[in-house]
Amino acid sequence: MNKKKEQELVCLTEQCLKRYWEKDCEVMLSYCTDDILWTGAEQKEYIMGIEAVRKNFTELMSVIQPCIISNGEFIVVQNTGNACTVSGRYLVETLPEAGYFLQAEQRCTFVWERINDEPRIRHMHVSNPIGEMKIVEGSRFVNEMGRMAKKYMDEKIHTINRKKIVVEGINGKVFFINESQILYVEAKLRNCDIFMQNGEVIHGKMSFADFEKNLDEYFVKVHRSYIVNIQHVTVIRFCELVMSNGKVIPVPQKKYAKVREELMKRHI
Template sequence: MKSDLLIHESIHIITEYYMNNLQPFFDCLADDVLWLGPTEGQILRGRQNIIDTFSSEIHELTFTMGSIDAVCVTPCKAAREVLLHYDIYTHYPSGNTDLHDQRLQFTWREKRIKTENGYEPYWEVVMIHISNAWRHDSRDTIYPVHYENVALPIRLVEKPDNFITVKADDMSVHRIATGKIIYIETIKRTAKLCIHTSDSLITINGTLPDFESRYSKYLLRIHASYLINPEHVTGIERFSVTLSDGTILPVPEKKYTAVKKALLSNSNYPSG
């Protein structure tokens, strides 16, 4: 299986998992799988042991996935390491919502199974490692049901609602909350775009018109080379806009009136 297919399968497994659909997670596990959980000392070994433990877990937590970055490493022909880095929003019965920046590693192993057509490749997960260990409450088995009681701060946050998924030119995959996108620019003399977010720069193959047509609900074309997120505009001058990261982008004179009208129709910006 190609690396990008394993990336997408890993993302599918974890997004279904956080919607409390555990079957794709169970289906990918090897018989000798090792699971290292997100809190101190959480270790489970063996497929059936993991299925039994997760199936018996009773909790009232719900989860929302945020942004996801994914990359695949190939240590040898028969193995792949898929690394996921994502935001996870945990919603407690008390009404609190907590945000964690989580890192997860899937170790995939290729096996060959005998079929009527001969031996065919099959990929299974032999290790799952959630590397950012939290403090552990002894009353919890899998989920951090008592996390609010271990003297750690709960950050009250709002979950993001909309995302775009892109494949970077280094073959990594990124699921980006639209609210994090500041602007997108064309890289001169290439068929590439640079996505500027509030915490990263991501280079992808693509064109600005394609992005404009797909994401016009969230992004505004202000120039032949720039799409901006109106939520990150902090000022409008003649003939430019200032964005939340301090970037100043030009607006052509012919587009200025239309751009200014589009921005001011929904928000209040200082303008000149």
């Protein structure tokens, strides 16, 4: 497969997982071959055949909590022409309606094959690091706090206590900005644009370098013109990041390995 088709399969893998954790397993199932092999985190989840996998997924949808995935890192580890293997890791995080906080890491491997020039999944494997997600015996979902859940709670508390930054806008207005609401900052000549979680863009009358000095450890300079809030990075892929608002931030090839390592270290 060429690079374009490789990237298509990386995006499809991410989309299938995103929809699954939104409690919609049909997207993932629609790509599966009839003889699909599913290997899940539970001991009994070594299941072959689309109907058996569908039954397992349907049971899971009735008990799992609605979640989002973030900080996905997906790579192609094998490309044999007509088949392609995508592996990755990402964070699963409960939505507020779940009634409690949970954040945990998962790893995955998807084996794709093009059949009649259409992408199909031959094998899926999803697992958690040992000891990461604690499950009470007889339960189908996490209900005790593991290491990542504790980290998530600590970060939520830190977010509440994070300082506000005072920024003068080029229009003369003064803004009191909560750091946790900043998605990313972009250099604009001698000033900078601050992109907020609510969609607002603040045109700051401050240099990019001076604004960087005000930020805490949750911000990383990934490009000479971009600083990102790592809490709002959803995907890391070669030479770019994807933010929670869909914005793609470029990462220079020479800096990519270092930036990826830094973001993964701070998040996990």
